Amino acid sequence: MTVSPTIALFPEAGFGAGLNCVGIAQELRHQGANPVFICHPGFTGVFAEYGFKEYHLPQRLKNSAEAVEDYWQGFITTHLPHFNLTPLEQLPTYVAPTWEAIVDTAIAVENDLGALLDRIKPDAVLLDNVIMFPAIAKAGCPWVRIVSCAETEIPDPAVPPYLSGLDGDDATGRVAFKKAYDRHTRTSHARYNEFRKKRGAAALPPGLFLEPSPSLNLLLAPTAVRHDRENQLSAEQFVFLEGCVRQEAPFEIPDFPVNDGPMIYISFGSLGAIDTDLIRRMIDVFATIPARFLVNVGGFEDSYEHIPDNVHLGNWFPQPSVVAQSALFIHHGGNNSFCEALFHGVPSLVMPYCWDGHDNARRAEVKGVGRRFDRANWTARSLRSEILSLLNDDDMRVRLKAVSHQMQRHSGTQRAAQSVLDLVAKNR
Structure with a gap:
């Protein structure tokens, strides 16, 4: 009897990457593999909920998962004012400090990660992150890079710089952003390269913290929003996916006191839920619109006192199942959310606040599958108008129906699971 291959999935400490990996793991399991998860502190139980075995990196911050969560909530709360800045203005205020924190994490978990990989002895490692861990390259098996952020993460002369929120025609802006990005990440990049050197890994060029896998790279970039590249990627090494939507439990729409009109879903991700002032302002506008609004507020339900009859708050939803029943999805531009909206043919109103949200918001607008809406400079009238306009945009719905199909x-x-299993079979 052939032994089922063990595939270790190691997503970054965020629900976007983690739940994307759940979708791949579900299909790996369906195809006969044994997928397991390596968990950052604070994510214990997330993957077990879907029936997967977890291996936990040790707690290193005050010895508690709550302390880890508090640390990142404090980090994001500190940077809330920076989320109202342009992508260029965010480079010194948010992007550079975030890279410093990411490098800290990579260095801190390296030994523990290596020990876990020695214990698991996987047939392949799937890394869904923005930074490389040398221990993965030394695991004695192929590793796969998953690009679950925007496609801009893989640079190309014809593709706008990662995190820039620019389109393909702004050549001057692209050059200026790239120079600024390299300048503001120089310190963390040099520190990271020194760490790589000590671990026997080659240095990376300025601005890059994660190299392509020599074996297989999976990009969550649906055809409808894919960039035209000057340098074509090898089809054998780089596999583009039509999104990567996980299977979720069915969702029954709750009864609203006012139970009429289309359903609109709002979620800004686990970090965006911290901005309760923004969501509170939006809820005031929702009360004036003839629709039902399902709002993911994370663990901050107690921050909202007066809830309109056409609004329902929750701390977690099986998002793909909710989006499938929605007429509009208002989100932050995270790639999971963007792909789920496309998968189900639902228009996006993207209000980006950081990272690849800027790139996805621009792409939604350029490709006519959604609109970008500034998270700071809006009025009740402009938000109401934008929502009603999208609900009545029949041309966009026709485009999205074809994208969904x-x-x-x-x-x-x-395709992701089959590509991974083909790699494992080839390596065996």
Whole structure:
């Protein structure tokens, strides 16, 4: 009997990457593999909930998962004012400090990660992160890079710089952003390269913290929003997916006191929920619109006192199942949320606050599958108008119907799992 290959999935400490990996793991399991998860502190139980075995990196921050969560909530709360800045202005205020924190994490977990990989002895490691861990390259098996952020993470002369929120025609802006990005990340990049050197890994060029895998790279970039590249990526080494939407439990829409009109879902991710002032302002506008609003407020339900009859708050939702029943999805531009909206043919109103949200917001607008809406400079009238306009944009819905058909006909999770298993078989 052939032994089922063990595939270790190591997502970054965020729900976007983690739940994307759940979709791939579900299909790996369906195809006979044994997927397991390596968990950062604070994510214990997240993957077990889907029936997967977890291996936990030790707690290193005050010895508690709560302390880890408090640390990151404090980090984001400190940077809330910076989320109202342009992508260029965020480089010194948010992006540079975030890279410093990411490098700290990579260095801190390296030994423990290596010990876990020695214990698991996987047939392949799937890394869904923005930074490389040398221990993965030394695990004695192929490793796979998953690009679950925007496609801009893989640079190309014809593709706008990562995190810039620029389109392909702004050549001057692209050059200026790239220079500024390299300048503001220079300190963390040099520190990271020194760490790599000590671990026997080659240095990376300025601005890059994660190299492509020599074996396999999976990009969650649906055809509908894919960039035209000057340098074509090898089809053998780089596999584009039509999203990677996980299987979730069915969701029953709750009864609203006012139970009429289309359903609109709002979620700004686990970090965006911290901005309760923004969501409170939006809820005041929702009360004036003839629709039902389902709002993910994370662990901050107690921050909201007066809830309109057409609004329902929750701390977690099985998002793909909710989006499938929605007429509009208002989100932050995280790649999971963006791909789920496309997969189900739902228009996006993207209010980006950081990272690849800027890139996805621009791409949604350029490709006519959603609109970008500034998270700071809006009025009740402008938000109401934008929502009503999207609800009545029949041309966009026609485009999205075709996009949804393409994505559902070519399952991203199936292609990802098959590509990984083909790699394992080849390596064996």
